[in-house]
Amino acid sequence: MIPDLERAGPRPIYQQIAHWMRHRITSGLWPEHYKLPSETDLAVELGVSRGTARKAIAELVDEGMLVQIHGRGTFVSSKHLEQPLAERLVTFSEDLISKRIPFETHVLEQKIIHPPREVASLLAVAAADEVLYLKRVRDVGGIALILLENYVVADRCPGIQDIDFTRHRLFEALEDVYGLNLDWAQRTFEAQAADPATASVLDIAVGSPVMYMEQLLYLQSGTPIELSNLWLRGDRFRLSATVKRQGTARSIRGTVPG
Amino acid sequence: MIPDLERAGPRPIYQQIAHWMRHRITSGLWPEHYKLPSETDLAVELGVSRGTARKAIAELVDEGMLVQIHGRGTFVSSKHLEQPLAERLVTFSEDLISKRIPFETHVLEQKIIHPPREVASLLAVAAADEVLYLKRVRDVGGIALILLENYVVADRCPGIQDIDFTRHRLFEALEDVYGLNLDWAQRTFEAQAADPATASVLDIAVGSPVMYMEQLLYLQSGTPIELSNLWLRGDRFRLSATVKRQGTARSIRGTVPG
DNA sequence: AAGTGGTCTAGACCACACA
DNA sequence: GTGTGGTCTAGACCACTTG
Numbered sequence: 001m002i003p004d005l006e007r008a009g010p011r012p013i014y015q016q017i018a019h020w021m022r023h024r025i026t027s028g029l030w031p032e033h034y035k036l037p038s039e040t041d042l043a044v045e046l047g048v049s050r051g052t053a054r055k056a057i058a059e060l061v062d063e064g065m066l067v068q069i070h071g072r073g074t075f076v077s078s079k080h081l082e083q084p085l086a087e088r089l090v091t092f093s094e095d096l097i098s099k100r101i102p103f104e105t106h107v108l109e110q111k112i113i114h115p116p117r118e119v120a121s122l123l124a125v126a127a128a129d130e131v132l133y134l135k136r137v138r139d140v141g142g143i144a145l146i147l148l149e150n151y152v153v154a155d156r157c158p159g160i161q162d163i164d165f166t167r168h169r170l171f172e173a174l175e176d177v178y179g180l181n182l183d184w185a186q187r188t189f190e191a192q193a194a195d196p197a198t199a200s201v202l203d204i205a206v207g208s209p210v211m212y213m214e215q216l217l218y219l220q221s222g223t224p225i226e227l228s229n230l231w232l233r234g235d236r237f238r239l240s241a242t243v244k245r246q247g248t249a250r251s252i253r254g255t256v257p258g
Numbered sequence: 259m260i261p262d263l264e265r266a267g268p269r270p271i272y273q274q275i276a277h278w279m280r281h282r283i284t285s286g287l288w289p290e291h292y293k294l295p296s297e298t299d300l301a302v303e304l305g306v307s308r309g310t311a312r313k314a315i316a317e318l319v320d321e322g323m324l325v326q327i328h329g330r331g332t333f334v335s336s337k338h339l340e341q342p343l344a345e346r347l348v349t350f351s352e353d354l355i356s357k358r359i360p361f362e363t364h365v366l367e368q369k370i371i372h373p374p375r376e377v378a379s380l381l382a383v384a385a386a387d388e389v390l391y392l393k394r395v396r397d398v399g400g401i402a403l404i405l406l407e408n409y410v411v412a413d414r415c416p417g418i419q420d421i422d423f424t425r426h427r428l429f430e431a432l433e434d435v436y437g438l439n440l441d442w443a444q445r446t447f448e449a450q451a452a453d454p455a456t457a458s459v460l461d462i463a464v465g466s467p468v469m470y471m472e473q474l475l476y477l478q479s480g481t482p483i484e485l486s487n488l489w490l491r492g493d494r495f496r497l498s499a500t501v502k503r504q505g506t507a508r509s510i511r512g513t514v515p516g
Numbered sequence: 517a518a519g520t521g522g523t524c525t526a527g528a529c530c531a532c533a534c535a
Numbered sequence: 536g537t538g539t540g541g542t543c544t545a546g547a548c549c550a551c552t553t554g
Contacts, residue, residue, distance in 0.1 A: 010550095012523060038539060049525045054540090070540050071532035187499045191449035191467040191492035209449040209467045209492075234449035234467075239497070241445045268531095270542060296520055307544045312521090328521050329552035 002045060013048055017056035025065050025076055036066070036074040092146060092230075093138065093169050101140060105166055108201075109135040112154055112161050119151045122216055123224045130154040132161055134170065137201055145236055147201045149229040156180060156225060174225070181220040188214050189239060198231050209234035260303060271306055275314035283323055283334055294324070294332040350404060350488075351396065351427050359398060363424055366459075367393040370412055370419050377409045380474055381482050388412040390419055392428065395459055403494055405459050407487040414438060414483060428484075438483060443475040447497060456489050467492035 003020040005013055024030045036042065036057075043053040057074060060066040068074045096103050115123065115131045123131065134150040150170055152160060157178045165173075174180045192212040199206040210231045217226040261278040263271055282288045294300065294315075301311040315332060318324040326332045354361050373381065373389045381389065392408040408428055410418060415436045423431075432438045450470045457464040468489045475484040 014523080040539085049527090051526090052524060055523090068540065069533085071534080071538080073533095073539060185501055187501060189447065189469075189497040189499075190495070191469040191490075193465075193467045193492075207451075207465060209451045211447075211449040232449075234451075237448070239447040241447075241499075272542080298520085307546090309545090310543060313542090326521065327552085328550070329519080331520060331552095 002047075005046065005048070014052050014055040014059070017046060017048070017053065018059040021056060021060055022065065025060075030076050032076055032078045034076040036076070038073065091169065091171050092232075094171070096140065103145075104139040105169075106137045106139070107134070107165050108137060109133060110161060110165065115151060119227055122227050123151065123153055125153055132157070134165060136165060140236075143233075143236070144202050145233055147198055147231040151227045153223075153225050170226075180225060182225070183218055183220040185215050185217040190214075191234070192231070194231070202231065202233050204233060204235075211237050211239065260305075263304065263306070272310050272313040272317070275304060275306070275311065276317040279314060279318055280323065283318075288334050290334055290336045292334040294334070296331065349427065349429050350490075352429070354398065361403075362397040363427075364395045364397070365392070365423050366395060367391060368419060368423065373409060377485055380485050381409065381411055383411055390415070392423060394423060398494075401491075401494070402460050403491055405456055405489040409485045411481075411483050432483070439477055440483070441476055443473050445471055445473045447471050449492070450489070452489070460489065460491050462491060462493075469495050469497065 003016065005016050007013065009016075021030075030036070037045065039050050039053050039057065042057075043050040046053060057066060057068070061068055065077055066074055067077050093103065093105075111133055112130050113133045114127060115125060115129065117127060119131065120127045120129070125131065132150070132152040132154050134148070134152070136148045136150075137144050138146040138148065152170070152174070154160065157174065157180075160173065160178075163173050163177070171182065175182060190212045192210050193207045194202065194204055194210045196206050198210060199208060202210070204210075211234055213228075213230040213232070215226075215228045215230070216224055217228070219225050261274065263274050265271065267274075279288075288294070295303065297308050297311055297315065300315075301308040304311060315324060315326070319326055323335055324332055325335050351361065351363075369391055370388050371391045372385060373383060373387065375385060377389065378385045378387070383389065390408070390410040390412050392406070392410070394406045394408075395402050396404040396406065410428070410432070412418065415432065415438075418431065418436075421431050421435070429440065433440060448470045450468050451465045452460065452462055452468045454464050456468060457466060460468070462468075469492055471486075471488040471490070473484075473486045473488070474482055475486070477483050
């Protein structure tokens with residue numbers, strides 16, 4: 001039950017607790033609608049003050065994984081499979097994985113290049129620097145759904161040109177292999193007509209509507225690390241968002257209709 | 259300097275403080291980049307504990323109005339004019355207004371109808387109930403940019419069929435005329451090919467890419483109040499979002515490129 | 517070294533839900 | 536009434552920034 005809390009480490013205790021709770025939820029140990037121990041009990045069990053336990057809980061409430069009801073208790077959100085991913089920087093592959101939708105990835109190109117001028121400027125590197133260029137297709141249910149192009153600043157990821165991106169995801173490599181702290185991204189979406197090259201990869205007619213997404217990914221330090229262009233079949237992809245009139249926006253996510 | 263804090267009232271002190279700070283920022287008393295007193299000083303001045311002052315500050319940081327930098331202090335965000343709109347349920351017209359982009363609205367249809375089956379089910383009303391049907395075009399810079407269809411539950415808004423929606427916005431009517439508490443909305447976006455009817459209104463070729471948006475708007479009470487369908491010219495519209503890897507999503511907004 | 521925000525504690529009282 | 540989360544206090548120590 002009790003996690004190992006490093007009281008001397010650099011990570012705040014409340015974040016360690018939040019991480020531990022996140023794991024208990026995603027692993028199914030705390031299933032949907034599970035009622036957590038009261039804040040007081042939890043604090044005692046963890047050996048921390050109630051305020052610290054509360055702060056950890058607040059993080060997960062913010063992410064939509066927990067719901068608190070005054071006078072009743074704290075519960076695992078019934079939407080924890082959708083919500084937490086919806087409110088974070090999640091890749092489409094991670095979204096598909098969380099929904100247990102099987103997919104396949106094919107690598108069309110993978111090489112180290114000098115970035116085109118526009119890419120260099122967005123990634124804040126020199127034209128003489130090296131970036132990984134990756135071009136992939138992602139198949140869902142046997143049909144090509146997404147065409148992806150990625151440009152990754154190479155000096156942060158030595159050897160990345162040799163990783164097998166048929167079997168590994170890009171974010172996985174950046175976070176787990178290179179230990180990068182991916183922090184946030186700016187995404188823009190646009191309805192476009194498929195050009196011949198895109199149409200042929202996605203197996204649709206030229207001029208068919210596609211959702212185009214551009215993403216600029218930043219590290220915690222504020223440095224841009226990756227730029228990507230995605231084209232998604234318009235007839236198979238939807239973007240959905242929950243917005244509040246007052247306060248903070250809640251979520252944005254892409255979905256593949258049933 | 260010091261606000262009147264009702265210590266006996268139902269509103270928590272930290273919210274009263276947050277409200278007071280919000281006002282000082284929007285009124286210009288605390289201009290951009292203004293450095294607030296330290297948390298300790300602020301707490302003493304307000305006669306509260308540091309924790310309470312901190313919680314008030316955290317609200318405004320969350321809304322993007324304040325920025326805290328460890329070791330330096332708390333500052334009024336330079337983007338406080340843009341951010342709050344970006345993080346809320348904002349209509350495209352409100353977004354245009356905030357950016358001082360002039361636009362015009364033309365009403366194509368406005369009548370009370372019995373809702374189609376699908377609309378009735380989404381709005382949770384009976385097929386025999388009445389809804390306002392509104393069909394409009396919004397011109398920006400002389401070109402038709404958005405085609406809008408709205409279905410509004412009519413029994414909450416008596417007389418709405420007589421409002422001049424050329425001069426008034428729909429949200430304005432719902433909030434100011436009928437006093438409705440618009441709380442949140444679910445929006446989904448899709449890249450579509452313009453059908454002949456849409457193409458003719460937006461003055462584009464049939465089959466051109468358009469961004470389609472469906473919105474279901476809810477009151478604070480949880481009741482759906484309005485359903486809308488929007489078609490935006492794909493070549494003139496972009497959707498952009500800032501997403502965080504951990505924690506909450508920050509913002510989502512639609513933009514009309516330069 | 518001084519000042520700032522970030523974290524944590526150990527209490528307290530209140531408002532709400534439920535039996 | 537009992538248990539829960541919501542708020543608030545008055546301290547403490549640490550990590551970061553700046554002079």
